[in-house]
Amino acid sequence: MESWKNLIPTPALVLNYNIMEKNMKYVAKFARENNVKLRHHVKTAKTPIVAHIQMKLAGDAAEGIAVAKVGEAEIYRQCGFDDILIANQVLDPNHIERLMKLTKYTKIRVVVDSEKNILDLSKSTVRNSTELEVLIDIDLGMGRTGVKPYEPALKLAQFAEAHEGIKVVGLQGYEGHLTPQTNYDLRKEQTEEAMNQLIATRDLLNENGFNIDYISASGSGTFTFSGKIDGITEIQPGTYVYSDEHICRVCSDFEPAATVLSTITNNTGRRLYTMDAGEKALETADGNPLFKDYPKCRFRVVTEEHTQFKSGVKDELEIGQKVELIPAHICITVNLYDYIHVVKDGEYIGKWAILARGKNY
Numbered sequence: 110m111e112s113w114k115n116l117i118p119t120p121a122l123v124l125n126y127n128i129m130e131k132n133m134k135y136v137a138k139f140a141r142e143n144n145v146k147l148r149h150h151v152k153t154a155k156t157p158i159v160a161h162i163q164m165k166l167a168g169d170a171a172e173g174i175a176v177a178k179v180g181e182a183e184i185y186r187q188c189g190f191d192d193i194l195i196a197n198q199v200l201d202p203n204h205i206e207r208l209m210k211l212t213k214y215t216k217i218r219v220v221v222d223s224e225k226n227i228l229d230l231s232k233s234t235v236r237n238s239t240e241l242e243v244l245i246d247i248d249l250g251m252g253r254t255g256v257k258p259y260e261p262a263l264k265l266a267q268f269a270e271a272h273e274g275i276k277v278v279g280l281q282g283y284e285g286h287l288t289p290q291t292n293y294d295l296r297k298e299q300t301e302e303a304m305n306q307l308i309a310t311r312d313l314l315n316e317n318g319f320n321i322d323y324i325s326a327s328g329s330g331t332f333t334f335s336g337k338i339d340g341i342t343e344i345q346p347g348t349y350v351y352s353d354e355h356i357c358r359v360c361s362d363f364e365p366a367a368t369v370l371s372t373i374t375n376n377t378g379r380r381l382y383t384m385d386a387g388e389k390a391l392e393t394a395d396g397n398p399l400f401k402d403y404p405k406c407r408f409r410v411v412t413e414e415h416t417q418f419k420s421g422v423k424d425e426l427e428i429g430q431k432v433e434l435i436p437a438h439i440c441i442t443v444n445l446y447d448y449i450h451v452v453k454d455g456e457y458i459g460k461w462a463i464l465a466r467g468k469n470y
């Protein structure tokens with residue numbers, strides 16, 4: 110067993126620094142070569158030092174960060190980030206007030222997709238004597254958030270622009286529903302179609318008096334297509350930084366950098382084992398994790414503190430052994446932990462605080 114494993118009490122989240130760096134360099138190189146700006150979505154790592162490394166490696170290509178929540182924005186602002194896009198709607202009155210405070214000392218923008226939200230934001234900017242730059246969030250087929258492209262987007266942009274304190278500076282589109290498409294050609298074609306809708310919507314706005322060239326889009330499974338399209342000025346990939354079983358299934362250029370380390374606690378015979386990572390340490394709703402060094406091992410029963418699994422015929426496992434698990438969905442797994450233990454060049458270098466863990470509000 111690698112010696113670093115003895116230094117980490119389980120269950121634990123572990124980061125292979127070298128793999129993370131390789132993932133980061135791939136995206137940074139892509140952005141530089143394609144002249145597109147990078148706005149890393151930090152909802153995956155929730156760990157400011159990771160975003161600092163991403164920004165440094167991306168150099169001039171790094172524009173800033175995207176966050177999912179005001180709570181994440183507050184943490185990252187405290188850690189030195191001053192160009193932040195909240196890539197979701199901010200509706201709750203408490204969240205809006207905190208957003209207004211951030212506008213006083215941060216270049217912070219938010220996406221909008223409804224008149225009600227624009228009205229509330231506008232009233233709050235006036236009350237707080239501040240201003241807010243917004244991006245119109247366009248639904249590219251995911252059906253989760255966003256206003257429909259073309260006329261509905263134009264109407265909403267005109268509504269926003271007519272309200273005090275609000276300035277429309279760009280468009281956002283997130284084509285996350287295309288990420289699971291394993292057929293490369295189809296994913297490319299559908300992403301290009303989605304991006305064309307964004308660009309045509311921008312043109313419609315500009316024909317109607319706007320002067321917009323800022324379009325922020327995309328995630329880890331599609332940025333290699335959208336980032337090459339003229340008019341898409343910025344990409345927002347998040348998951349790739351650690352990657353997981355899902356993203357590696359569609360993008361072979363990425364490797365899983367973060368794993369859950371667990372100790373085998375029991376062997377009940379017939380190749381059946383128990384380990385100390387259960388529901389509280391693993392996210393399984395999106396699929397069972399894979400065993401990094403034992404691809405034939407299969408999950409059987411997951412309970413609060415334990416997982417029972419069956420090994421492959423030739424696997425040699427023993428009680429006390431530590432095994433690494435590759436999560437199906439890393440973003441949710443990270444949110445279960447206070448720290449991520451970091452291993453670089455095969456050596457344990459310490460743990461980083463997941464400062465934005467649980468900042469879902």
Ligand SMILES: Cc1ncc(COP(=O)(O)O)c(C=O)c1O
Pocket residue numbers: 150175196197283285288327328329330345346347348349
């Ligand atoms: C608006 C938005 N942009 C970008 C991303 C990043 O996508 P991915 O995690 O696939 O890289 C997400 C992920 O949820 C998102 O919601």
